[in-house]
Amino acid sequence: MSDALLTLSGVHTHIGRYHILHGVDFSVPKGRTTMLLGRNGAGKTTTLRTIMGLWRASQGSINFEGASIEKMDTPDVARAGIALVPETMAIFSDLTVRENIVLAARDGPPDERRLAWIFGFFPALKKFWLSRAGTLSGGQKQMLSIARAIIEERKLILIDEPTKGLSPAIVGALIECLQELKRGGATILLVEQNFRVAQEVGDLVCVMDSGRIAHAGAMADLAADDKLQQRLLGLSLDSHQ
Amino acid sequence: MSAAESQTLDAGAALPQQKTDYVPILLPFALALVAYPFVGSFSTWLTLTLAGLAMGMMIFAMASGLTLVFGLMDVMNFGHGAFISVGAYLAMVAIAPMAGYAHTDALGPGLLALLPAIALAMIGSAAAGYVFERVLVRPVYGQHLKQILITMGGLIVTEQVLYAAFGPQINPLPRPEALHGSIDFAGAAIEKYRLFVVIVGLVVFALLQFLLTQTKIGLLIRAGVENKEMVEALGYRIRRLFVGVFMAGSALAGLGGLLWAFNQEQAHASMGGEMMVLTFIVIIIGGLGSVGGCFIGAVLVALLNNYTAFLLPKAALVSTILLMVVVLLWRPRGLYAVTSR
Amino acid sequence: MLLSGNPPRGKLLTALIVLIVAALAFAPFILQGSKPLNVAATICVFALLVASYDVLLGYAGIVSFAHTMFFGIGAYGVAIALYGLGPSWTSILIGLLAALLVAGVLALAIGLFSLRVQTIFFAMVTLAVASAFAVGASQLSWLTGGEDGRTFSTPALLRPGYRLVENGPFGVEINGRTLTYYLVFFGVVFLFLLLLRIVESPFGRVLQAIRENPFRSEALGYRIVVHRTAAVVIGALFAACAGALNAIWLRYTGPDTTLSFSIMLDILVMVVIGGMGTLYGAIVGAAVFVVAQNYLQALMGVAFKAINAAGLPFLAGFFNPDRWLLWLGLLFILSVYFFPTGIVGKLRAETK
Numbered sequence: 037m038s039d040a041l042l043t044l045s046g047v048h049t050h051i052g053r054y055h056i057l058h059g060v061d062f063s064v065p066k067g068r069t070t071m072l073l074g075r076n077g078a079g080k081t082t083t084l085r086t087i088m089g090l091w092r093a094s095q096g097s098i099n100f101e102g103a104s105i106e107k108m109d110t111p112d113v114a115r116a117g118i119a120l121v122p123e124t125m126a127i128f129s130d131l132t133v134r135e136n137i138v139l140a141a142r143d144g145p146p147d148e149r150r151l152a153w154i155f156g157f158f159p160a161l162k163k164f165w166l167s168r169a170g171t172l173s174g175g176q177k178q179m180l181s182i183a184r185a186i187i188e189e190r191k192l193i194l195i196d197e198p199t200k201g202l203s204p205a206i207v208g209a210l211i212e213c214l215q216e217l218k219r220g221g222a223t224i225l226l227v228e229q230n231f232r233v234a235q236e237v238g239d240l241v242c243v244m245d246s247g248r249i250a251h252a253g254a255m256a257d258l259a260a261d262d263k264l265q266q267r268l269l270g271l272s273l274d275s276h277q
Numbered sequence: 278m279s280a281a282e283s284q285t286l287d288a289g290a291a292l293p294q295q296k297t298d299y300v301p302i303l304l305p306f307a308l309a310l311v312a313y314p315f316v317g318s319f320s321t322w323l324t325l326t327l328a329g330l331a332m333g334m335m336i337f338a339m340a341s342g343l344t345l346v347f348g349l350m351d352v353m354n355f356g357h358g359a360f361i362s363v364g365a366y367l368a369m370v371a372i373a374p375m376a377g378y379a380h381t382d383a384l385g386p387g388l389l390a391l392l393p394a395i396a397l398a399m400i401g402s403a404a405a406g407y408v409f410e411r412v413l414v415r416p417v418y419g420q421h422l423k424q425i426l427i428t429m430g431g432l433i434v435t436e437q438v439l440y441a442a443f444g445p446q447i448n449p450l451p452r453p454e455a456l457h458g459s460i461d462f463a464g465a466a467i468e469k470y471r472l473f474v475v476i477v478g479l480v481v482f483a484l485l486q487f488l489l490t491q492t493k494i495g496l497l498i499r500a501g502v503e504n505k506e507m508v509e510a511l512g513y514r515i516r517r518l519f520v521g522v523f524m525a526g527s528a529l530a531g532l533g534g535l536l537w538a539f540n541q542e543q544a545h546a547s548m549g550g551e552m553m554v555l556t557f558i559v560i561i562i563g564g565l566g567s568v569g570g571c572f573i574g575a576v577l578v579a580l581l582n583n584y585t586a587f588l589l590p591k592a593a594l595v596s597t598i599l600l601m602v603v604v605l606l607w608r609p610r611g612l613y614a615v616t617s618r
Numbered sequence: 619m620l621l622s623g624n625p626p627r628g629k630l631l632t633a634l635i636v637l638i639v640a641a642l643a644f645a646p647f648i649l650q651g652s653k654p655l656n657v658a659a660t661i662c663v664f665a666l667l668v669a670s671y672d673v674l675l676g677y678a679g680i681v682s683f684a685h686t687m688f689f690g691i692g693a694y695g696v697a698i699a700l701y702g703l704g705p706s707w708t709s710i711l712i713g714l715l716a717a718l719l720v721a722g723v724l725a726l727a728i729g730l731f732s733l734r735v736q737t738i739f740f741a742m743v744t745l746a747v748a749s750a751f752a753v754g755a756s757q758l759s760w761l762t763g764g765e766d767g768r769t770f771s772t773p774a775l776l777r778p779g780y781r782l783v784e785n786g787p788f789g790v791e792i793n794g795r796t797l798t799y800y801l802v803f804f805g806v807v808f809l810f811l812l813l814l815r816i817v818e819s820p821f822g823r824v825l826q827a828i829r830e831n832p833f834r835s836e837a838l839g840y841r842i843v844v845h846r847t848a849a850v851v852i853g854a855l856f857a858a859c860a861g862a863l864n865a866i867w868l869r870y871t872g873p874d875t876t877l878s879f880s881i882m883l884d885i886l887v888m889v890v891i892g893g894m895g896t897l898y899g900a901i902v903g904a905a906v907f908v909v910a911q912n913y914l915q916a917l918m919g920v921a922f923k924a925i926n927a928a929g930l931p932f933l934a935g936f937f938n939p940d941r942w943l944l945w946l947g948l949l950f951i952l953s954v955y956f957f958p959t960g961i962v963g964k965l966r967a968e969t970k
Contacts, residue, residue: 114512126507128500142512353738421737425681430951437944441935554749557742591757594750
């Protein structure tokens with residue numbers, strides 16, 4: 037694909053003695069939202085962490101905008117234009133919401149217009165602007181974690197299970213946010229267990245199984261094909277509604 | 278859960294209370310109050326309290342770097358005491374040519390005489406810290422056992438190098454004249470030098486707090502203490518930050534060593550190792566990684582040390598151990614638990 | 619057989635161990651004079667002390683700075699009993715039992731209190747407790763003799779004046795000193811073999827498993843704190859025994875011979891140079907260290923004089939025999955870096 041922003045080819049990752057990724061191949065095209073689905077333990081989080089350089093690929097290559105990044109340190113990967121919203125959210129709970137955002141804006145003070153835009157879909161962040169992030173609710177922490185990734189324009193945003201453990205109302209707000217990002221032309225790689233979210237925001241989909249990509253195609257095709265869903269994802273789909 | 282969660286989405290929800298934990302801050306005051314009836318006389322109590330505060334400031338300077346380095350990178354430097362000794366010896370070197378200033382009674386020149394000593398002690402210890410980090414800490418990064426052994430080895434070697442370079446004797450290190458003697462206040466003799474140390478300590482603490490809360494570097498340090506992986510994922514090179522913190526911590530230990538050496542009016546290479554025990558107790562009490570906790574812990578330990586040294590001279594060090602045990606029984610991770618470790 | 623089914627492995631290593639043990643066993647007959655015999659006894663005591671420390675460091679992965687405290691408790695226990703109750707075997711027994719009780723309780727308390735958290739925490743706490751103990755021991759002078767320590771007499775059988783055989787093998791007189799030496803030697807051999815049994819038992823294997831992978835071990839149902847605390851207690855008890863033997867040999871116990879931090883450093887150097895996690899490393903480490911302590915210092919004295927004579931007093935300062943800790947410290951750092959398995963590890967690797 038000529039418009040691929042990120043391409044993984046034959047990526048293997050070991051964590052300690054465990055071999056987690058067994059040759060992952062896929063690309064993330066520019067300006068689209070690619071879903072990364074799969075059962076627990078399929079290697080989705082490991083894939084994101086490997087892209088980010090938090091775990092080192094033991095084999096294979098990761099290509100971002102024509103340059104290989106698999107040997108880069110995490111800060112350099114981030115500076116190449118990739119942002120991560122980790123599964124654990126990893127907000128700095130001792131710092132205020134404002135301070136979290138200030139740190140996320142590497143290139144200077146946070147841009148007011150962009151901040152206003154974020155407050156548009158995450159009003160809670162404005163409200164608790166000066167509160168310690170540790171006092172936020174789970175959903176608000178997730179919003180803060182996403183806000184950190186988008187406070188400056190990044191070329192690629194990696195998001196790991198943003199809806200995990202959140203109430204439907206907040207999931208709705210997150211979907212809205214993701215769609216707003218898409219309208220702005222963002223490229224997103226989204227790991228998700230919630231099929232409803234996947235269906236609503238995904239353009240393309242890769243399904244992982246045992247450390248490999250088992251299926252890649254359009255999200256709409258997968259959504260329409262019950263049998264394929266059943267085969268690739270088993271029961272994990274509906275159980276996470 | 279869902280009701281509460283969705284409520285916080287709209288603006289009408291209650292503001293989550295941001296509770297600052299004040300209890301530890303009250304402890305030193307409580308200790309001073311409790312000690313008063315035992316000491317009996319007000320003037321003695323005031324003298325002891327000031328001496329305790331001064332000692333607390335010095336221990337704080339020595340320990341603050343240690344706790345930050347641990348918080349940020351999970352590195353416990355068992356050789357941190359080396360910088361205390363280095364600071365003391367460098368103070369001795371720098372004060373020698375300033376003898377003219379040091380011998381006048383006037384406060385201005387007296388303090389001026391200290392300036393080059395403070396500068397040399399801090400810069401020299403920072404440089405020593407850089408070497409230490411490069412040579413000893415970095416190669417065994419992430420391996421606790423080796424870390425403890427190697428940094429301990431570093432302490433021995435530094436101590437011995439100081440002995441080799443300056444001789445094994447205890448070196449007299451008189452304070453500048455201006456900081457000798459005391460001021461009378463409410464019948465108590467307030468030693469000028471202790472007052473000076475308290476002021477220096479408070480300034481250092483205020484600067485550190487300002488740095489940690491008001492500057493981006495400070496935010497990065499605090500964020501790194503909590504989750505260094507995420508700091509890297511935001512695009513910051515935490516290694517460089519760590520080296521900076523290590524050097525700054527060493528510089529502060531050097532300053533602490535200088536203050537302590539002038540307090541004792543002598544410099545000796547084993548000072549560092551001797552003070553290490555107190556710094557460890559202090560940062561354990563304060564909560565590993567917490568600068569505020571370290572400050573309170575230092576003041577608590579030093580006050581207690583001074584009161585017991587007066588009331589029960591033989592129980593001073595044992596009392597600090599007991600204090601540590603009591604604090605840990607109350608809060609197993611210290612007064613302020615900032616790291617998850 | 620003798621080595622309880624856990625041979626040293628490796629021909630060179632076995633040869634070295636046999637050589638050291640044989641030399642120690644026949645020391646009174648090979649070595650003339652009191653100083654060499656003193657060196658041999660010191661090696662014996664430290665071999666046991668270092669081996670007991672190795673249970674913590676090498677097997678359980680725990681760094682403790684309180685090992686000299688337990689060593690001191692053993693030494694003071696015997697010293698105080700012999701001094702207070704008179705020179706009898708009963709006094710030794712009472713002193714030893716009291717010391718074991720104190721050491722065990724203290725180790726239990728420290729372990730339960732601070733092993734819940736990580737290695738570093740335990741290291742810091744033990745350092746603090748040990749230094750407080752050292753200060754306390756020198757202050758309680760009515761009990762411990764303070765800085766001067768306690769000099770005492772041992773039972774008649776162990777006194778130098780007691781002569782068992784005037785003209786023994788090799789024409790050597792077998793007297794009370796010889797008997798004391800063998801008491802120390804066989805005491806150490808017995809306790810060392812007991813330690814070997816312990817580390818080779820299922821308990822020892824669990825300790826190693828915990829060190830390798832605490833999470834997995836916990837998942838398998840091993841109670842980490844219990845096992846680690848048990849290791850600390852065992853280490854403490856054996857260290858106290860080593861202390862008791864040391865006191866009997868020296869007929870003196872003071873802060874400098876038992877509690878000082880420099881002895882703690884000696885133990886660390888011995889265990890690292892000998893080889894962690896092998897127990898045999900303790901024998902090799904203690905032998906090499908104690909011999910080197912004399913040899914290296916003598917060598918430095920020669921260098922010191924030569925460099926001083928060459929008119930370089932500053933440089934000479936580094937070779938002053940008093941600065942031998944400098945070189946030992948460097949050696950220690952380099953061994954931890956490049957030589958983490960110590961002499962024993964190297965010898966095993968050579969002959970594999």
